[in-house]
Amino acid sequence: MKPSTASDASQExxxxxxxxxxxxxxxxxxxxxxxxxxxxxxxxxLVGVNGSGKxxxxxxxxxxxxPPEGRIHINGEPVSVALKRNLVAYVPQSEEVDWKFxxxxxxxxxxxxxxxxxxxxxxxxxxxxxxxxxxxxxxxWEYRDRQxxxxxxxxxxxxxxxxxxxQGGRVILLDEPFTGVDVKTEDAIIALxxxxxxxxxxxxxxxxxxxxxxxxxxxxxxxxxxxxxxxxTHEVFTEQNLMAAFGGVLREFQVERSTVQKxxxxxxxxxxxxERPLVFGKDGHLEYLDREQHEELIxxxxxxxxx
Amino acid sequence: xxxxxxxxxxxxxxxxxxxxLWVSALIGxxxxxxxxxxxxxxxxxxxxxxxxxxxxxxxxxxxVGLPFALGAFVAGMLAAGAMSFVKAKSRIREDATxxxxxxxxxAAGLLLISLFPAQVDLKTILLGNMxxxxxxxxxxxxxxxxxxxxxxxxxxxxxxxxxxxxxQVRALGLSPRFLHLTLMTLLAATSVAALQAVGACxxxxxxxxxxxxxxxxxxxxxxxxxxxxxxxxxxxxxxxYGSYWFNGATxxxxxxxQTLLFLAVFLFAPKQGHLTRRWRxxxxxSRKEFNT
Numbered sequence: 001m002k003p004s005t006a007s008d009a010s011q012e013x014x015x016x017x018x019x020x021x022x023x024x025x026x027x028x029x030x031x032x033x034x035x036x037x038x039x040x041x042x043x044x045x046l047v048g049v050n051g052s053g054k055x056x057x058x059x060x061x062x063x064x065x066x067p068p069e070g071r072i073h074i075n076g077e078p079v080s081v082a083l084k085r086n087l088v089a090y091v092p093q094s095e096e097v098d099w100k101f102x103x104x105x106x107x108x109x110x111x112x113x114x115x116x117x118x119x120x121x122x123x124x125x126x127x128x129x130x131x132x133x134x135x136x137x138x139x140x141w142e143y144r145d146r147q148x149x150x151x152x153x154x155x156x157x158x159x160x161x162x163x164x165x166x167q168g169g170r171v172i173l174l175d176e177p178f179t180g181v182d183v184k185t186e187d188a189i190i191a192l193x194x195x196x197x198x199x200x201x202x203x204x205x206x207x208x209x210x211x212x213x214x215x216x217x218x219x220x221x222x223x224x225x226x227x228x229x230x231x232x233t234h235e236v237f238t239e240q241n242l243m244a245a246f247g248g249v250l251r252e253f254q255v256e257r258s259t260v261q262k263x264x265x266x267x268x269x270x271x272x273x274x275e276r277p278l279v280f281g282k283d284g285h286l287e288y289l290d291r292e293q294h295e296e297l298i299x300x301x302x303x304x305x306x307x
Numbered sequence: 308x309x310x311x312x313x314x315x316x317x318x319x320x321x322x323x324x325x326x327x328l329w330v331s332a333l334i335g336x337x338x339x340x341x342x343x344x345x346x347x348x349x350x351x352x353x354x355x356x357x358x359x360x361x362x363x364x365x366x367x368x369x370x371v372g373l374p375f376a377l378g379a380f381v382a383g384m385l386a387a388g389a390m391s392f393v394k395a396k397s398r399i400r401e402d403a404t405x406x407x408x409x410x411x412x413x414a415a416g417l418l419l420i421s422l423f424p425a426q427v428d429l430k431t432i433l434l435g436n437m438x439x440x441x442x443x444x445x446x447x448x449x450x451x452x453x454x455x456x457x458x459x460x461x462x463x464x465x466x467x468x469x470x471x472x473x474x475q476v477r478a479l480g481l482s483p484r485f486l487h488l489t490l491m492t493l494l495a496a497t498s499v500a501a502l503q504a505v506g507a508c509x510x511x512x513x514x515x516x517x518x519x520x521x522x523x524x525x526x527x528x529x530x531x532x533x534x535x536x537x538x539x540x541x542x543x544x545x546x547x548y549g550s551y552w553f554n555g556a557t558x559x560x561x562x563x564x565q566t567l568l569f570l571a572v573f574l575f576a577p578k579q580g581h582l583t584r585r586w587r588x589x590x591x592x593s594r595k596e597f598n599t
Contacts, residue, residue, distance in 0.1 A: 063477055083480035090478040101347060101471050102528050111468055115479035121464035147526035167479075 013040045013075060013087075013170040015061070015202050017227075020070035022056055029225065031056055033070065036221050036230040040200040043193050045213045045233070048223035048245060057223065058206045062090055062173055074171055082171070086115040089169025091160045093176050099149035105159050106144040109134055112167035134165035138192065154185030161192060171202045178209055190216045210278040213237070214286060214298050218305040234302050239280050324551055327437045330445055331543040331561070334504045335513070337452045339539025340459050341497050342518030343532045344490060348470040351515045352402060353387075353491075356409035358498040358510030360386030362416030362432055365502070369427045370419070376447040376499050383495030386412050413507075435506035437547050437557040444503060451500045455493050466490055467528050504543065505558030512562040513539070520569045523576045538568055 015038040022030040031053035038044055048054035059065045060072055063079040074082035082088055089112070112134075113127045123131075135141040138158040143151065148159060157177065164172050174193075178186050193203050193216065205217060213220060214233050221230040224245045229236045280286065286298075318324055345354050364382025368375045386408055393404045420427045430436070440448075459466070469476050469486040476483045494514070501510040521534035546561030553560065574582045 062474070064474070080480070083478065086479065088478055090474060092472070092474060096474070098347075098471060102522065102526050102531050103467075103471060104526060107528070111472070111475055114464070114468060115481070120461060163475075 011040075011170065011200055013200060013202050014038070014073075015171055015204075016071075016073045017057070017061070018071050018073070020057065020060060020067040020072060022053065022065075022067060022069075031067075032226045034223070034227045035070075036227050038202050038204070038219065040202065041197050042219050043197050043203040043205065043217050044219040044221060045217035046204060046206045046221050046223065047210065047213060052224045052245070053226075054206060054223045058173065058175065058204075061171070061204065062088060084115075086167055087170045089164035089167045089172050091157070091164050091172070091174045091177060094153065094156060094180055096175075097148075097156070097160075099156070101149075102147065104145050104147055105140060105151070106131055106135065108148060108159055109162045109166050112163040112165070115167065130166050130168075131162075134162040137165060137195075138162045139188070152182075153180035154182050154188075157181055157185065157189065161189065165196075169201070171204065172196060174203070174205045176207055176209075177205060178207070178212065186212075210242075213278075215294070215301070218301065232302075232305060234298075237278075237286075242278065318548075318551060323438060324548075326445065327440060327547050327551075327557075328544055330440060330448055331437050331504050331547040331557070332540055333452045334448065334500050335539035335541075335543025335561075336536050337455050337459075337497055337539075338501050338513040339517040339521075339536040340456065340532060341493055342514050342516070342539070343521065343528070343535045344466055344470055344518075345494065345514050346518035346522055348490070350490075350494065351511060352405055353390075354494055354498060354514040355511035356390070356405045357383045357386060357495050358502060358507050358514075359416075360409045360412035361495070361499055361502060362413055362507055363419055364416075365432055366416050366419040366423075366427045370423055374447055375444065376451060379499040379502065380495055382412060383498060384492070387491050387495060431506075432502070433506045433508055434556050435502065435504050435509070435558045437504050438551065440503060448500050448503055451496050455496050455500075458489065458493060462489065463532065504547075505561055506556075509558040509562045512565060516562070516565040516569050517542070520565070520572045523572050523579045526578075538565065542568065 017034060017036050019033040019035050021032055021034070024030050034053070034057055046054055046058060056065065060067050061079065063083050072079050074087055077085075079088070109131045110123055110127065113123065113130065114121050117123065117127065132141060135144055138161050140155060140158050140162060143155065148156065151159065157180075172193075177189055181189070193205075196203050197218075207213065214237055217233050219231060220233045220236040222228040222236055222241055222245045228244055229241045278286065286294075319328075345351060361379035361383045364378035364380070364385075365375050366378075367373075367382075368378025371378075390401075390404050390408045393399065393408065394401055397404075399407075416432075417429075420429045420432065428436075431439075465476075465481065465486055466489065468481075469483060469490065473483050476486060497514065498510045501513045505513055517535040517538040518531070520538055521531045524534055525531050542561050542564040546564045547557055549555075549564070550557040550560040572580065574580050577583060
């Protein structure tokens, strides 16, 4: 699969968040001097509980909010300029979309091209070609004439991924990409995100799904009113860091019996903010339902990242 | 046959009727076009509010001797500004804000009209008067309609994106505020035009019903616009002609026609019609029974 025009692997991309702060009207700090830097070719998770300032930060990178203090730069330019260059693409949460709107799949994907079209937004041949290419990449070309409400949860998600592809953004922002999506689609989405990473994009995923983060995100930014830690996922995902981020917001849930092993003395530590909890064994290793397979996968991902 | 033709086409010899017909056709098309956006953006209430809020502007313009469209437009934009100001600066919900602001404007308009009954005709403003339209009014309406049509034709894709996905507008580096203002201005301008045809009370029907009817007939936005424009055109022309025959209020005729069309589509639309779906369901069930 060849990357589309704008996603040229030779293009370096850099996202800098520098001492970004927000205050509530009552003077409390919603976000205090949050800073991190991401470079080309990464899938990075933005992790934090509700009210941690995660969505504020996410919206600032999308340009929906302008931080009163600090700055956010993409390739050395402010977000507003980067938006005009079509560098930032956004995949919305399913709840944010009006699924009854009278548009079909290819109309939606074409909306990704508007920024590159003339003022009348009349599609030209290259626009149509990019739309087809993007839809084929997410395996949705045969549904191109369907009204968007007539799709399954996973198909809906893939349409908006195709729109981000067609736009050719270099920084791709995804909000809870796996909500309402079946396992097969989840794998397909992850495969696509990895392709984008290979093409040099910065893929930033905001998620509650802690359990899936080590499986596909090579970097993690951990947020609780500020950036607690950021860097390679296997370094950031320590029990200590996660307790700092999630301490006090634990919930009750069922644990698969297989994760509670004898060698852990039947004792595990659980960190969760969603349906897939993160389970730590005695010595702080990660527990999974199918542990061997997962550890193999995570080891491979880590090698890829280090290499 | 000749008698019939004469009976039907004869009145078209009257200049004033012919004029009323083509002006209402134009207004119907413009309102239909805009209604596609208003229905999907959920601005029906806003359309109703603006069409009432322009009344003091119209009255004042008549009193001072300015073009009525100018007064109406200024009043409409003032009302829209007041609504967004109150909404931004208080905790009151949007619908309450709209309710408060538009009634204030409408009340002021009624007061003006009752104070100067000689200069301003209450009936014309509230119920419209297509058959007695003056040449200067026609000029204003044509200007408004042509500009609105032009802007909509050039910018409909951007406005569609704004109605569908405001975040994507931002992500593309375009300005949602600009598109919001454009749509609001078009709405104010169009309610002024529709005011002349159907009166302040029924403007909202012109701005919603064609769009709502077309929405049930198609899954493509471009087609929805065309259908809504067609409904606006046909209902305005036939309604105006009908009002000549019945000697009834033009607005009443046009809006009744639109509502009948809406009902027919609501019941019999091929995909989403209430009865069509029910019938499909029954047929499906009986076939199942037959097979087992």
